[in-house]
Amino acid sequence: MTTAQRTDPRSQVFGPLVVRYDQRVLTPRPWTLMQSLWAAELATQTTGRILELCAGAGQIGLAAAALTGRALVQVEADPVAAQYAHTNAAAAGLESQVEIRNTPMQTALQPGERFTIILADPPYLPTADITRWPDDPATAIDGGPDGLDLTRMCLHIAADHLTHSGMMLLQVAGQPQARAVTAALRTTATLGLTHIETRHHDPDRAVMLLTREHPNSNP
Numbered sequence: 001m002t003t004a005q006r007t008d009p010r011s012q013v014f015g016p017l018v019v020r021y022d023q024r025v026l027t028p029r030p031w032t033l034m035q036s037l038w039a040a041e042l043a044t045q046t047t048g049r050i051l052e053l054c055a056g057a058g059q060i061g062l063a064a065a066a067l068t069g070r071a072l073v074q075v076e077a078d079p080v081a082a083q084y085a086h087t088n089a090a091a092a093g094l095e096s097q098v099e100i101r102n103t104p105m106q107t108a109l110q111p112g113e114r115f116t117i118i119l120a121d122p123p124y125l126p127t128a129d130i131t132r133w134p135d136d137p138a139t140a141i142d143g144g145p146d147g148l149d150l151t152r153m154c155l156h157i158a159a160d161h162l163t164h165s166g167m168m169l170l171q172v173a174g175q176p177q178a179r180a181v182t183a184a185l186r187t188t189a190t191l192g193l194t195h196i197e198t199r200h201h202d203p204d205r206a207v208m209l210l211t212r213e214h215p216n217s218n219p
Contacts, residue, residue, distance in 0.1 A: 015063040025081045026140035028059045031201040036063035043068040048116030058085030074100045075108040114163045121171040122150035159191040162212035174204045
């Protein structure tokens with residue numbers, strides 16, 4: 001594949017958006033719109049900013065922002081994906097309510113920052129499995145030996161940055177990974193995150209709702 005082919009811009013309808021991207025960025029998955037719609041549902045119960053970790057080209061968080069009118073902070077380490085997030089925010093008329101931070105997520109937030117909803121769709125495939133998807137950028141799908149390296153990082157960030165009774169929506173690889181995340185929460189009780197519900201798109205794709213009882217944070 002030539003460089004020109006790899007960087008040929010594409011577009012795709014994603015809920016209320018038309019998302020632009022190219023093959024250097026993970027192709028937007030239609031089923032991930034479930035996460036945006038669930039965020040919009042939860043937003044009717046609370047106020048405050050939304051945070052998106054591992055934002056990619058930005059579509060999940062941007063759709064949630066468009067549906068809710070909420071301020072959104074997006075964190076994406078890859079500069080190409082972050083630039084597409086900027087492009088997609090501008091195309092959707094959302095620039096004034098969206099801040100995009102092109103930096104690793106572990107250094108993206110200040111200690112006092114709090115969010116009422118956190119979205120995360122981290123790379124969640126075990127490293128041994130990523131060769132099954134050769135067209136996808138490895139950094140966008142490789143979740144480490146057990147697929148949970150980036151997921152664990154997202155959980156720790158959520159524990160530190162959710163408001164009291166704030167909510168996290170986490171994409172996982174179906175019920176087996178949802179069970180692994182629930183087990184991890186039980187063994188890391190100091191995180192203060194509780195699993196509330198899991199919604200399944202199909203056997204391999206699901207979204208978990210977690211809450212944070214955070215007595216020292218502002219409501």
